[in-house]
Structures are given as structure tokens and as C-alpha cells.
Amino acid sequence: QVQLVQSGAEVKKPGASVKVSCKASGYTLTGHPLHWVRQAPGQRPQWMGWINIGNGNRRYSQNFQGRVTLTRDTSATTVYLELSSLRSEDTAVYYCARYYGDYEAFDIWGQGTMVTVSS
Amino acid sequence: DVVMTQSPSSLSVTPGEPASISCRSSQSLLQSNGYNYLAWYLQKPGQSPQLLIYLGSNRASGVPDRFSGSGSGTDFTLKISRVEAEDVGIYYCMQALQTPLFTFGQGTTLEIK
Numbered sequence: 393q394v395q396l397v398q399s400g401a402e403v404k405k406p407g408a409s410v411k412v413s414c415k416a417s418g419y420t421l422t423g424h425p426l427h428w429v430r431q432a433p434g435q436r437p438q439w440m441g442w443i444n445i446g447n448g449n450r451r452y453s454q455n456f457q458g459r460v461t462l463t464r465d466t467s468a469t470t471v472y473l474e475l476s477s478l479r480s481e482d483t484a485v486y487y488c489a490r491y492y493g494d495y496e497a498f499d500i501w502g503q504g505t506m507v508t509v510s511s
Numbered sequence: 512d513v514v515m516t517q518s519p520s521s522l523s524v525t526p527g528e529p530a531s532i533s534c535r536s537s538q539s540l541l542q543s544n545g546y547n548y549l550a551w552y553l554q555k556p557g558q559s560p561q562l563l564i565y566l567g568s569n570r571a572s573g574v575p576d577r578f579s580g581s582g583s584g585t586d587f588t589l590k591i592s593r594v595e596a597e598d599v600g601i602y603y604c605m606q607a608l609q610t611p612l613f614t615f616g617q618g619t620t621l622e623i624k
Contacts, residue, residue, distance in 0.1 A: 427611065436603065437560065439613040451611055487559055495565035496607040497550035504559050 394418035396426075396488050396502035403508045409476040412505045414488030416469050422446030424490050427498065428462065428473045432484040442491065443471050478509045513538050513606045517616035525624045530591040532619045534604035539584045540567075548607040551580055551589045554618075555600040563602075564589065596623055 399413040414426060427442040441452040443462040450462045461474040475482060486505045489498035514537040524530045540547045547567035552560040562571040564580035567587060577592040591598060604616040 427613075429613075436615045436617050437605075438615075439611065442611050453612070491611075495550070495562070495569070495571070496546070496548050496610070497562055497565040497571075497605070498552075498560075499562050499565075499571065501559035501561070 394490070394500050396490065396500055398486075398488060398502040398505045401506040401508070403510065404478050406479055406509055406511055408478050408509075409474060410478060410507050411472055411474045412486050412507070414471050414473070414502050416445070416471070416490070419490075421469055424492060425449075426471050427489050427491050428460075428486060429489055429498070430484040430486045431504075432481070435484075437487070440473070440486075445469065445471060475507075478507075480509050483507065483509045512612055513540075513609050513614050515604055515606055515614050515616040517602075517604060517619050519619060520617070521620040521622070523622045523624050524591075524594040526596060527593050530594050530598075530621060532589045532602050532604075532621075534582075534587045534589070534616050536585045536587075536606055536608075538608065540587075540606055540608045541584050542608070547583050547587070548610075549580075549582070549587050550605045550607065551578075552603045552605060553598070553600050554603065555597075558600075560603065594621070594623070599623055 397415045425442045425444045428440040429437045431437045443450040459476045463472045488502040490500040492499040516535045518533045540549045549567045551564040554560045568580045601618045
């Protein structure tokens, strides 16, 4: 079935970087970009960026001021989110989500990865 | 960015009773193709968001027919005809007009009385 499986929780110190993975399966990956959305505790979800697994095209939210990098491993059908220069405000659950064009919505979400930034 | 505003922030409903959540956008979400680029999600406790409604009024696969979405332009409503215990969680609206700069409402928490 269609699913997105993410890597496990991370604890990082301020100033460090974190890399989260999202493995996709069960559908034609090139047809649907994968997006990253984060949700800080008690906050609304916040869009971070997207990447097309097939051709590598990507776009980032300006809200992260160049700290976000999305990469892909086509053979492993996996995408990666790297967030650098971490600060306490980056403590959040990070989700990957499939954007389904016919719906103009995210129809499949990963289980989420908790990233805690603490000294 | 398109700003999404929901109301109320929380509601408490008796099982079997209806519930209604409002979502307002700072710009019209009605595209020239006649579709409203508005989705509704439910985030159950400890879970990822799940898609309920897309393009303003279309139920996603597997979503019970007690859920319905309506509205157009800048004003939208999610209605639950008869609330059940499994409907508890936080409901979010999301605009897809300014793809890919998606934005979400602040959420509405539904609890059972």
C-alpha cells in the first residue's frame, strides 16, 4: 500500500544539524512530489519545502533562510531533509507528505520524526 | 502569504450531535477552473494529520459521509452531522492556492462532552 516511513527521533544541540529520512513505497514516485511540513508543540503545521524524487527539482520556504536542504536517493526511493544551525525553536515533529495533484492536497503523511534541540 | 483563520478554537460536543468549524482565508481560494483550493485535515492525538476533504467539498477515500465541506472564495465550513467519539482531535484547514507556499489555519480542537 502507499506509505511513507520516516527515521526515528533525534536529539541535537544548538548549532548542530539534523538529517531526517522518508522512504516512499506503493506508488509511482515520479508523479507526486514529496513535501516536508513541521509542527512545533501546540502550533499549526508549517510548510518547509518539496522535492521531486524523479528529477530532483526542489523548492524551499524562505522562512528557513537557507538552513534547509532536501536531497534524494532514487534507488532507495528515499528523500532526506537536512536542517542546519539548529536552535531551540526548531524543536518539532517533522513530517514528509505526498502531494496529490488531483486533490491539490497532501493525501499521505509519514508517521513524523520528533527532533528535539536542547543544550 | 495567504492567512488562514479558523473558528472556534475549540468545541465540546455531545456524541450524536452536529458540529461545525469555520475557516476564512485572506485571499479567495477559488481558481479559474471552478475549484476551491482548500483542504481539511484531522489530527488525532499522537498521530499525523489525515486528509478529510479536498478541493473544498470532496471527501477523501475512507472518510465517513457524516463529514462534509462547503463554502467558496474566502469562507469555508466543515460540518460533522453526528459526532462520534473517534472524531476527537484537532481540525485544520489548509490552502493550496499559493502552491507550494501552503498555509494552515491555527486549528480547532474537538472534544467529546
